[in-house]
Each structure stands twice: as structure tokens, then as C-alpha cells.
Amino acid sequence: MNQFVERSALVLLLASAPAVTGCGDGELDLAPLARRAEDVRELSFKREVPVRTVTREEVDAQAEADAAAAAEEELAALAATYGRLGYFAADADLRGILGHANDLVGAWYSSENKAITLIGEVDDSVLIHEYVHGLQDQHFDLGALLGAAPTSDAMLALRAVAEGDAMLAEARFFQQEHNGGDLDDLDWAPTIGGLLEIERRILAESEVPVLFVQYPSFAYGFGFAYCAHNLTGASAEEPFPQEPFPFDWSREDALFSDRVPATTQQILTLDRHDPEVHVGLEEVPSGLADRLEPISADSLGEWLSYLLLYPLDGTPDLGDMRALAATWDGDRALFVRDRQTGATGAAWASAWDDAGAAAGVESALWALHGGKVIDEGEPRLGRAEDGELLWIERREERVVALKNIDEALLPALAEAAFPAGIKPMRLTVRTRPSLAAWLSRRPPGRP
Template sequence: MRRFLRRPALVLSLSSIPLIAGCGGEDDPEASRFAWLATRAEEVRELSFEREVPVRTVTRAEVDAEAEQAAGAIEEDDLAALAATYGRLGYFPPDTDLRGVFGQSRDLAAAWYSPNDKSISLIGEVDDYVIIHEYVHGLQDQHFDIGGLLDDTLTSDAHLALRAALEGDAMLGEVRFLMQEENDADLDQLNWGLLIDAARAAGERILEENELPALFIDYPSFAYGFGFEYCAHNLSGASAALPAPGRPFPFDWSRQDALFTDRIPATTQQILTLDGQDPVVRVGLEEVPSELADRLEALDWDSLGEWLSYLLLRPLDGAPSLGDMRALAATWDGDRALFVRDRQTDATGTVWASAWDDPAAAAGIEAALWQLYGGAAIDGSDPRLGRAEDGELVWIERREEHVVALKNVDEALMPALAEAAFASGIKPMRLTLRKRPSLAAWLSRRLPGLP
């Protein structure tokens, strides 16, 4: 597979803003440079460091060796569980070399900040604005506890939304730094439309140019481009649709602070719609219904959200009768995936319930899922029951704007399990304890930190 990604924050190089050279003192140029950049990060982000953030430099070969070692240390059972759940749901073929995928995971950054080590790592020589970006992550961590915030996210959807806010905020800091250093100007003079378009385009190129399954580039394809626009709109009022700032300058950076305190974004749709989404519909199951508990055991649950729903359906984009998967995913109103184990056969099955804007959108999802699984109804059987291309049983059913899809569940259990999923058994504001981190959180932990 291709070594897959330049650091996505480098979308800034697509703009008209030139890069800058570092500066330092005569006695210890490197220490002077880092001290100056730390001060500049405080100024552009309008927060102060509570303690020093150590900076180390490593080589690409060292990072690659660490990545290979980390991939080799992943338990085989964890890889098998990933294939049996999210692979079965449709994100990647079951024969994907997952260990090889994780071995490439650190080839995406020029630098990163580690919430665990509270330090910055640079891969070789990097530009000053890259270091500013990492120092902003350090400021975020010292003031808002990045690690704690990420650990508190219960779903993959919520995890990606928070990471988009973190990355967008750090990108604002580096853009402001470049404007001040190179143009003797500030964000009131920024061409917001140009940078937002460039950031979006970079995320799309990540999806188009990489051979990895899209699930494994969920974070870089989403967090930088859409996170930047979300934070730009939050701070200044600018957006792709209306690139002129809608708030007076100087901008109030406490609005950014609030994204990590009392206005933490909860869904990727909230990021994509710039806080314009409708209330999320509670749908699906977080646990096995009591009447089926003698046969089925809950392994895990998740909410995919708009972005991961799009990545699931993206391979079908442009297929006859299906149309634009991005537009279809934008009709997301809520979802819940439950992964179960059959106590008798030890088979793993998937239960994905979802809600969409209207019956027409749900019908599009229903048709897309049949194509995703290569499924066809079994002659003479219930039309909701079919067999996937891989031979496993599927049950795909729509009721108005809701869709339930089951895969690899005992045929005798499917009607009752689907009925329970349609019944929306999730309690309001329920905080279910997780047996393990959400998928997005687990994938993020395979990375060294926040690039």
C-alpha cells in the first residue's frame, strides 16, 4: 500500500500565504527558536502556558520503526474483533491486512503533540508554523485537558467531532501566526474563502488518493478541513458559503475556549452544518433485548454519525439508481450500531439502526445497503431477508424514515431483533459505560498524538 499522507494542516501551503524561516539566538539557536515560538503561540491563541512543553526531534526512520513495533504489538484478538464488527458492517473486506494498515498510521505527520507525554515531537526539520500548531495543542491540553475530553467521548461520532474542533482551533492559531509574520496583518485581512476551500479540497484528496480503506483515514479526511471551517465560523462568522467575517474584529477567542468547555461539539453533523443540525434522533440498541439475551451477547455499540455513515457508503458513490452518497449521508438524523455474539455458534453479527430526514432518504439508504452487501432477497422468503455476496444472511428493513440492517444473525432471531431496534430503546441522555473505547478513539490511540 501507498505511504499515505502528508500532514493535513499543510493545506495552508495551498494558500497565498508564504512560509517563513525560523529565528533564534546566538548561544542556543534551537532553544531560542522554541522559546520564541511558544511565546508566539500564546499570543496568537490568546492563552498562556502554565508550564513548559518539551520538544524533541526524531527521524522518519525512528517513527517508522516505532509504528511497525506498535502495529506488531496489537493483539490478534483485537484485529479479529475489528474485522468481525466494523469489517462485517461493510467498511473493509474481511481479508484486509489490518496489521499492515496500522503499520502505516504514523506516516501522516510532520510533528505531533502527545497528551500522554505532554510533549511535542518533530520529525526532522519543520517550519515554524507547524510548531505553532503543536504548541496550540499544548495550550489546549494545559487549559482544557485534551486527554480527558477525548476519553469522555462515548461514540466514534462524538470523538471525531471533538477532534475536528481541536484541529480547527490549532489551524486558526497557525494561520494567524502566518498572517502576522508574513503579511503584517491579522485574521480580519484573511481570505477565509480561499483557505476553507483549500482545506476541504485537501481532505477530499486524502480520500481519493489513498488505497487504505476510508475508515482508517476518517480523522485526517475530516478533522482538518471541516474542523477549520467550523472553528473559522465559530470565531469570525466566516464560512465557505459566506466567506466575509460576520463578527467584529478583534475576534473573541473565548468563543474558541467554549468549544472545549460548555459548547463541546457532539456530532460530526454539528461540525459539517456549523451548528445547524436538527436534534439527534435516538434510534437503535445499546444492549441486547432481554427476550434475546439467552442467545445473544452484546460485544460493543457505537454511533457512526454523518461522516462515518458517508465513509461506509462512499464506495457506492455514483452507482446507478443510488446517486450522490455525500448528499445522502447529509440527511442523517441519528444512528446506533450494536455488535452481538451468538452464544450458541460464537458468530458475530451487526445491528445498525438509523434515522434519516424523510422516507425518500431512508429508501436511498435501504437501496444502498443492499448494494453494499451485494445482497439479494431469498426467493420465496420474506423480502427483508437476503443473502449477502459473502454468503451471510442479511435483513434490511425500512419503516418511514428509519432503516434497520442486520448481518450474520441467526435467521430465527432476525425479526425480533429488528423489531427491537425499530423500537428505539435508547433512554434519553443515557451514559452507557463502554467495555472498550469507541472505534474512532481506538484508532486514534494507534497514532502518536495530535498532528
């Protein structure tokens, strides 16, 4: 692992003491580092970015206080929606999880207060990284971009661009300061490979459900690989620049303006993705609206679909969940509330490369929920391990999974979630309606 990757590991995993100097309020003249950030990112500050330093103890205390103050109904809503999809158990200690949500953070830039916060002493390259976030915000309005992201998938893709771009500038700074070169001299294969290995370890070593480490497990390594390829043409497979040096940083600017990636699959495939397939329900079908009230809708995308299936990775008869998730073509999650019972239900429709991949996802979803078929005459209807009704159906390359929906509504809701033109299986007759509860769509992310 090269020096840049080692230092990135320190930033991400806080594995040891910082390598260089601390930057307390007023203790150092930070103007030279701000100018170096302008140099390596090839943008200029429009205004000064304040920098403050806090201790790890202060950050931990604030995180615990914020978790303790979280409204019970918000935690219940999170469990009723994303928990019901299968990301974590219904009885998971969400306050405890959220109270440690900052454990992988060493510093951050806030697009709300336009300031950098450092946790204790940090290496100069960390401050360069955060200054680049300030440049991104001043030139491209990060807060507005993130606020306009229509889905969790789109937001995570944009965050990967922000982190990858900052890490690319940080790598350039490191090359210039320590190796006397520039990005054209970077050893790309071990750099990209080392960063992706760090993110793999974050998932493997996570003590909380992996949904809650979605940001550090994706945005840094994959974001760096994507931005490196965008700027230089280099990749892990072809670890040499394909673009002429000096590299044109307006290519990076475009990722925040007219070429903002829409999905995590774009990031993962370096833009070699298939067109996204429209699938699932945007809203409750009119015929079920007397029973079902929409709460929110979302798209998980390739990475969050992988994290959903991650606990099954390597399970006999199921295999490699990362390879399976890579066949993602589109998805839509709709969360609903039953107007009569107040119960929350989830409907997740997804499209995959082919029928074989969809069959793998179908099997994985039954296993994820510990589902058992109730009646051999109706193989789509079952009961999850937690006792809730489950409906999992595949038609060709499409899969629909419904959970905690009134049994009488399941066939009609599943039918509506499949696109017209796909031949339906036998449907039972609807005798009465049903469905779900409230949630604001807010999967956990980095602060």
C-alpha cells in the first residue's frame, strides 16, 4: 500500500495518531494551505472558509446527544420502512447506532454553515481535502445539488463525485509535496486497489448494519476511481492516463453541472452502465388508494441493493452478492400506510440483466426475510421470520417483493408494480383492500 493510500486509511479509519500538525482556531496561518487547495483543484475561493477544531470526545458527545434527542416516531418510521425492506432487524438499537454514526469521520465541511471542522490534529492533506469541498460548494452549490437529488441512489452517486474529486486533488497535493511529481506519475493500480480494499474492510468490520456505513463504504474509494478515470482515463484495469497531461480539470467541474451521475452504477462501472430501466410504483394505484396511503418512494440503486443483500454474501446456494447486485438495471421502493389499520408496508420492484439474475434475487429475498411459503398452491405468498406477510414474485427479469401488506391487496399491488406487457401469473381475486405508515425518506448518511 503506497503512502497516499496509507494516509487515506488513517483518514477513513482513524487508525493511529495524525502524521503532521494540528490546526486549532487561530493557532496557525492556514492561508497557504487554502492557496494550495486552489492550486491542486484549479479553482479559486470566492470567500474565506472558516476552520475550527473539536475533540473526538466532543464529537462523540454531540452524536450521542443528537441520537438521544431523535424523536421516537422518526426512529419508528425508519424501522418501519428501510428496516422492513430488510436492512436491519425491527428491534435494532437505532439510538445506539446513530450515536456512533461519526466514528469513521476525521473532519468535515458543512455546506450549511460553510465551515470546516477538524477532529483533533490532522495531516495537511486532510485540510486540503476539506478545502476542496469548500471550493466545490462555492462554485457548484453542493447543498442545492444534494437537495435536488431525487433518490438515495442519486444522492450517494453525487456524494461519491464530491469525495472522489476532493481525494483526487488531495492525491495531487500529496504527489507534489512528497514525491516531487503530479498525477501523471501516480501509481494508479495500487492506489485505486488500496482504497477499494479499505472500503471492503469497512463493510467486513462494521459492527452496525451496513446500511449505516453506506457513505464511507462507497463514496471514497469508488468515488476516487470514478473521478480519476474521468480526469485522466486511468483505471485499475488500465492503470495509465489516457488523457494528455496537464489534465483538464474542467472535466471534473462538469460532474457537478452538466454531467452529474444519476446512479451508483454509473460510478461503479465508470459510465459503462446500461440505461436505467423504469420499474415499480411511483404512487399507490388508484384502485387501491381507498386503503393505501403513500408515505415515500425511493430508488436503492446498485450499491444500496448490494448492501441490502450483503448479509447473504457467500451463503450456500446464493453465492456472490456483489456479482448479483452488479446485474441491477433499476428499482423502486414505495412505502405505504394502511388507512384502516395504520400498518406500514413496503413494496420493492426491481429489474435485473436477465431472468437468471432475477431468480437469484428472488431466492435471496426469501432468505433475507427468512420467508416460508404458507400454501404450496400459492408459491408467491409467505410469512417472514418476524411474522409479517410476504409476497415475492418474479416475471422474467423483474422481481416484486411486498411486505406487511393486507393479504387481500397483495395480488393487485404486485400486478400494478409489474410493467404492462409482462405476462402475469395466476392472480387470486381481490376481496378487500390494505396497507402502511409514515416516514420521511432519510436513509442515514455522512454528516
